[in-house]
Amino acid sequence: MPLIKEGVLAEDNWQSLADEDNLVDGPIVVSLERWQEERESLLARNTPLGLRLRSDQSPALVVDDLERFSVVALEFPKFADGRAYSYARLLRDRYGFKGEVRAVGHVFRDQFLLMQRCGFDAFEVADPAAVEAWEQAVSEISVTYQPGADARRPALALRRSRPAVA
Amino acid sequence: MYRYDEFDHTLVSERVHQFRDQVERRLAGELTEDQFKPLRLMNGLYLQLHAYMLRVAVPYGTLSSTQMRKLAFVARRYDKGYGHFTTRQNIQFNWPKLEETPDILAELAEVEMHAIQTSGNCIRNTTSDQFAGAAADEIEDPRVYCEIIRQWSTLHPEFTFLPRKFKIAVTGADHDRAAVRVHDIGLQMCRNEAGEVGFEVIVGGGLGRTPVIGQTIREFLPKQHLLSYLEAILRVYNQLGRRDNLYKARIKILVRSEGIESFSRMVEEEWSHIKDSALQLPLDEIARIENYFAAPRYEHLDDNVREFEVKRFEDREFASWVRTNVTAHKQPGYAVATISLKPVGKPPGDASAWQMDAVADLAESYSFSEIRVTHEQNLVLAHVKKADLYALWLGLRDLELATPNAGLLSDMIACPGLDYCNLANARSIPVAQRISERFSDLERQHDIGALKIKISGCINACGHHHVGHIGLLGVDKKGEEFYQITLGGSADENTAIGKIVGPAFSYDDVVGAVEDIVDTYLEYRTDGEEFNDTYRRVGLAPFKEKLYAAH
Ligand code: SF4
Numbered sequence A: 001m002p003l004i005k006e007g008v009l010a011e012d013n014w015q016s017l018a019d020e021d022n023l024v025d026g027p028i029v030v031s032l033e034r035w036q037e038e039r040e041s042l043l044a045r046n047t048p049l050g051l052r053l054r055s056d057q058s059p060a061l062v063v064d065d066l067e068r069f070s071v072v073a074l075e076f077p078k079f080a081d082g083r084a085y086s087y088a089r090l091l092r093d094r095y096g097f098k099g100e101v102r103a104v105g106h107v108f109r110d111q112f113l114l115m116q117r118c119g120f121d122a123f124e125v126a127d128p129a130a131v132e133a134w135e136q137a138v139s140e141i142s143v144t145y146q147p148g149a150d151a152r153r154p155a156l157a158l159r160r161s162r163p164a165v166a
Numbered sequence B: 001m002y003r004y005d006e007f008d009h010t011l012v013s014e015r016v017h018q019f020r021d022q023v024e025r026r027l028a029g030e031l032t033e034d035q036f037k038p039l040r041l042m043n044g045l046y047l048q049l050h051a052y053m054l055r056v057a058v059p060y061g062t063l064s065s066t067q068m069r070k071l072a073f074v075a076r077r078y079d080k081g082y083g084h085f086t087t088r089q090n091i092q093f094n095w096p097k098l099e100e101t102p103d104i105l106a107e108l109a110e111v112e113m114h115a116i117q118t119s120g121n122c123i124r125n126t127t128s129d130q131f132a133g134a135a136a137d138e139i140e141d142p143r144v145y146c147e148i149i150r151q152w153s154t155l156h157p158e159f160t161f162l163p164r165k166f167k168i169a170v171t172g173a174d175h176d177r178a179a180v181r182v183h184d185i186g187l188q189m190c191r192n193e194a195g196e197v198g199f200e201v202i203v204g205g206g207l208g209r210t211p212v213i214g215q216t217i218r219e220f221l222p223k224q225h226l227l228s229y230l231e232a233i234l235r236v237y238n239q240l241g242r243r244d245n246l247y248k249a250r251i252k253i254l255v256r257s258e259g260i261e262s263f264s265r266m267v268e269e270e271w272s273h274i275k276d277s278a279l280q281l282p283l284d285e286i287a288r289i290e291n292y293f294a295a296p297r298y299e300h301l302d303d304n305v306r307e308f309e310v311k312r313f314e315d316r317e318f319a320s321w322v323r324t325n326v327t328a329h330k331q332p333g334y335a336v337a338t339i340s341l342k343p344v345g346k347p348p349g350d351a352s353a354w355q356m357d358a359v360a361d362l363a364e365s366y367s368f369s370e371i372r373v374t375h376e377q378n379l380v381l382a383h384v385k386k387a388d389l390y391a392l393w394l395g396l397r398d399l400e401l402a403t404p405n406a407g408l409l410s411d412m413i414a415c416p417g418l419d420y421c422n423l424a425n426a427r428s429i430p431v432a433q434r435i436s437e438r439f440s441d442l443e444r445q446h447d448i449g450a451l452k453i454k455i456s457g458c459i460n461a462c463g464h465h466h467v468g469h470i471g472l473l474g475v476d477k478k479g480e481e482f483y484q485i486t487l488g489g490s491a492d493e494n495t496a497i498g499k500i501v502g503p504a505f506s507y508d509d510v511v512g513a514v515e516d517i518v519d520t521y522l523e524y525r526t527d528g529e530e531f532n533d534t535y536r537r538v539g540l541a542p543f544k545e546k547l548y549a550a551h
Helices: A032-044 A059-068 A083-094 A109-118 A129-139 A155-161 B006-027 B033-041 B065-078 B098-110 B143-153 B223-240 B251-258 B260-274 B283-292 B306-314 B316-325 B353-366 B386-398 B429-438 B442-448 B510-524 B531-538 B541-550
Strands: A003-005 A008-010 A028-031 A049-053 A071-076 A100-105 A122-124 B045-047 B052-056 B062-064 B082-085 B091-093 B168-171 B185-191 B197-203 B215-222 B326-328 B334-339 B350-352 B370-373 B379-385 B453-456 B470-477 B480-487
Touching (some): A032 A049, A049 A100, A155 B283, B006 B033, B006 B098, B052 B098, B065 B082, B065 B091, B215 B223, B306 B316, B306 B386, B316 B334, B350 B353, B353 B370, B353 B386, B429 B510, B510 B531
Antiparallel strands (some): A003 A122, B045 B052, B082 B350
C-alpha cells in the first residue's frame, strides 16, 4: 500500500503482521493483543517494533510501554470513525510520543489535513492518486482556529502577535 | 455584530474553493455519491426527497441587513423565491442545484456567511437567546461566547467525525430562551460567590427518540477555561461515545450509561491536563470579541413614550400586536419586536425573498440593521425605539408579517415532515396549517394565551415535540399517518419532557384532538394559570377523559 511521509511517496520498511502470521525479520508492526501476549519475545528480537491499535483501543492502554515503539499505527475502520484523531492527540500532546504516528485503514485525501493537525505523520492510502493530492489537501485551508499537535499557529496567536491596527 | 477579519475571510473563501473542487470531482465521476456524501454534508448539503437542500448557518441567529439581503438574493436566484428558517436558527433552501452550490457558497462568503458544519457528526451551529443583548434579565451577552465557540469548533481537526452531531447552546439570562437543558452541552451564564461571571455547564440533554434533560457537570466554570473544558468533554465523548448504534450515539446516552459522577470525573481528569494550555482564553481576546457586541448607540429616551401609548389606544390591531409581539428592552424607550413567520395557513418559518428584503430594510430603518432568527422560527428586531413601533408595524402589515401571535397557539414549531423529509412518518406542516386555520380567530387565541404546540414528523424530533406544552409526533400505523400527543413539555428553565396522553389520532382527527385539549385547559384553568400550570395541577386525567370519551 502506498505510504505518504513528509508529503511524498515513501518506502515502507515496516511489515504489519496479522496475529496468526509468523514473525519475520526486520521491523514489524503487531497488534495490541500480540504485544500483550508475546511481549518478552518481541523485545528480545532487538529489532524496531511498531504497535497497531484498533479504533476501540486507546493508547492509554500502553502508556508505560510507548517508548519501546518506533511506530504507532492507528486504524480507521471507516471514514466516519473519528476516535483515532483523539488518540493521535493523546500520543503527541499527552504522552509526548516522538515516533511515527501512522494512519491506516480508510484513509482518504479529504482527511489529510485533519490527521496532520492531530499529529499523524505517516499515511497509508489505498488510492495512489491520493499521493498527488497531498500538497493541495494539506494547504487548501490555511487558517486554523485551534491549537493542534502540528506546527500551524492558530488565528488567535496570529491575531495577538500582529501589530495593532488603528 | 461580529465582523470577519482577514483570518475569517480567508478560511471561508478557501472553504468555498475546496468545496468547488469536491463538487467538480463529483460531477466528473471521480467521486462516487458514497464518497461525496460526507464531504457535501460537511457543507450543509443534504439530499432530500425531491432535491438537494442547502442549510446555511446563521451563527447564534444573528444577521445583518446586508446578510439578509444576500439570503433574499440566493432565494430568488437559486431557489424558488423563498427560504425556510429552522429551529436551529439557520436557514434552508430546498431547491438548489448541485452544480450551483459552490456559487451560492461564494455569494454567501461575500457577506461573511457559510454552510460549514450545518450537518454531519460535528459541532453544529451554536445557538443562543434571540433576545441577547436586549433582555433585561441578562448577565452578559451570550453571543460573545457563541462566537468564541464558533471559531474554536470550526474545522476542529479532532472533532469532525464524532459519534453523532453535537449541539451547544448558550444563554446569558435567567429565563432560558435557548433551551440549554436539551442540548448536548448547555451553558448558562452565572456568577460565583465572588461575583465573577462564568458558566454553569450542563451536559447530556437532548430530544430525538430518547429525550433526556441535561445534568449539571460543573456549577461554575470561569470564562477563560471555556474552550479547554469543552475540549475535555468532547475528547471524552469522541473516544467513548457509542458508534455501533446510530440511535445510541449521542452524548446523552454516554452520560446516562456512565452516570454523571463518573462522566464528570473523566472530564475533570482530561481537563486537568489541558486547562492551562493554549486553549486558555486571554482576557484581551474576550474583550476583543466583546467589542463587536457592544451595545448599539441608543438614544437617551424616557421609557414612557406618549405617541406610542396614543397609537396603542387608538388602534386595536396595533395594540394586539404589541401585546404578543413586543417585549421589554433593557434600554428605556426601546422595545424588542418579534416578527411572526407563522401567518395563518402558511408553513411555519418560511419567508419569501421580497419579505426578506423588506425585513432587511425595516431593520435598517428601525433596529441598527440587525435581525435575529429565533429557534421558534420567527425573526426578531431587537432594538426598536418605542416611538417607531407603529411605523414598523405598518411596514410589517404590508408584508403580511404582522400576525399578532408570538407565543400564542398558532406560533407553532413544525419540522419539514413528509413534505420534504425522507425520514418522516407523517406530514407536519399541513397539520400546523390546519390547526392555525381551526384557531384562526385571534381573539380566541389571545383568550387562550401563551401556548406552545410543537410538531415532529417522526421520532427524530426535529420539531421538538417533547418540549411542547402540546406535542404532536407523527407515527406510522399500517401505512397511515397518525399522531401521538404529549402534554406538559417545556424547554425553558423548568425543562420537562411531555407525557403521552393516550392512543394516537389519525390525520383527520388530530386537529379536533388539539381543540379538545385546549378546551379542557380552558375549563380547568384558574386565574393566571398557563397551560403547564393547569396541567401540573390537574394531571392527565381530565384531558384523557375529554379526548377518549369524545372520539
Ligand atoms: S422530525 Fe423526522 S420528519 Fe421531521 S424533519 Fe426530523 S427527521 Fe424529518
